[in-house]
Amino acid sequence: MSAAGPVAVITGASSGIGEAIARALAGRGYRCVLLARRDELLRALAEQVGGEFEVCDVSEREQVEQVAARVLERHPQVKLLVNNAGIAARTSFFGGESERIEAVVRVNYLGTVWATRAFLPGLEAAAPSDVVDVVSVAGLVAVGGGGPYAASKHAQLAFSRGVQPELARRGVRVHTVCPGFVETEGFPQDRFTRNPLLRRFVPGPEYVATHVLRAVDRNLREIVIPWWYRPLAFLPTVAPGLVARVLERVGPSRVHS
Ligand SMILES: NC(=O)c1ccc[n+]([C@@H]2O[C@H](COP(=O)([O-])OP(=O)(O)OC[C@H]3O[C@@H](n4cnc5c(N)ncnc54)[C@H](OP(=O)(O)O)[C@@H]3O)[C@@H](O)[C@H]2O)c1
Numbered sequence: 001m002s003a004a005g006p007v008a009v010i011t012g013a014s015s016g017i018g019e020a021i022a023r024a025l026a027g028r029g030y031r032c033v034l035l036a037r038r039d040e041l042l043r044a045l046a047e048q049v050g051g052e053f054e055v056c057d058v059s060e061r062e063q064v065e066q067v068a069a070r071v072l073e074r075h076p077q078v079k080l081l082v083n084n085a086g087i088a089a090r091t092s093f094f095g096g097e098s099e100r101i102e103a104v105v106r107v108n109y110l111g112t113v114w115a116t117r118a119f120l121p122g123l124e125a126a127a128p129s130d131v132v133d134v135v136s137v138a139g140l141v142a143v144g145g146g147g148p149y150a151a152s153k154h155a156q157l158a159f160s161r162g163v164q165p166e167l168a169r170r171g172v173r174v175h176t177v178c179p180g181f182v183e184t185e186g187f188p189q190d191r192f193t194r195n196p197l198l199r200r201f202v203p204g205p206e207y208v209a210t211h212v213l214r215a216v217d218r219n220l221r222e223i224v225i226p227w228w229y230r231p232l233a234f235l236p237t238v239a240p241g242l243v244a245r246v247l248e249r250v251g252p253s254r255v256h257s
Helices: 016-027 039-049 061-074 098-125 144-169 205-217 231-238 240-250
Strands: 007-011 031-036 052-055 080-083 129-134 172-179 222-225
Touching: 007 016, 007 098, 016 031, 016 039, 016 080, 016 205, 031 039, 039 052, 052 061, 061 098, 080 098, 098 129, 098 144, 098 172, 129 144, 129 205, 144 172, 172 205, 205 222, 231 240
Parallel strands: 007 031, 007 080, 031 052, 080 129, 129 172, 172 222
Antiparallel strands: none
């Protein structure tokens, strides 16, 4: 694995989709800088991919700024930033824990904002460079009792779309990747994977990693994966009343990714 290739910073790299992205990027020759909170997992992965790690809670702005300053001192040019760190919020707006509602916004949305701001000097120094924001289908449609997670992902999507034009002018291309349900540690999908028929519709994290690379290679601005979730990208916009009425009747009480 590469020790001196272009530098990629991946948040939430200690497990799941972030880990798969790090492995895929290392396979392409990137020097990966892995960020998350669990240092033992990061250390082990960094050794395997010939990369580096920094313990970083992306919801803590000052911590993100300090970590970015350290990374940029070592690597003034950052070719790729993947904003992937995220948590589920298996709670509803009402009756759920208020702390979880705050946490999901601080990690999923603000974590993306703080990391992008903090690493921007390195991205501009490496221009043309890339940012990939791992959002979710839940950023496109808000269903049922999983509202706090969907709200955080809607905010992250708005940030991702909103900064695209400005950053493009500054030589930094932003790609938004919206996966549907994926089987990972933080987002177990047992209700699907237990069923032999439904299991095939729940890919693993490597599937997302492949599409992250594809988005960068082909300069795709926004992708929804797998393809069968794509109607969700426009249905709520073209037929909001219909969608609302259908969900009132048949919508699940919770959606988690
Ligand atoms: N799995 C799905 O169904 C699915 C679908 C659509 C989108 N997504 C999105 O994909 C991303 C990755 O999720 P995943 O499915 O791979 O789940 P995962 O296996 O639980 O991975 C989440 C990663 O985020 C890190 N993280 C959590 N809180 C953090 C914090 N405060 N600061 C820094 N890192 C933090 C975790 O590491 P530490 O615990 O070590 O900090 C872990 O590395 C998330 O943004 C998620 O919303 C997932």
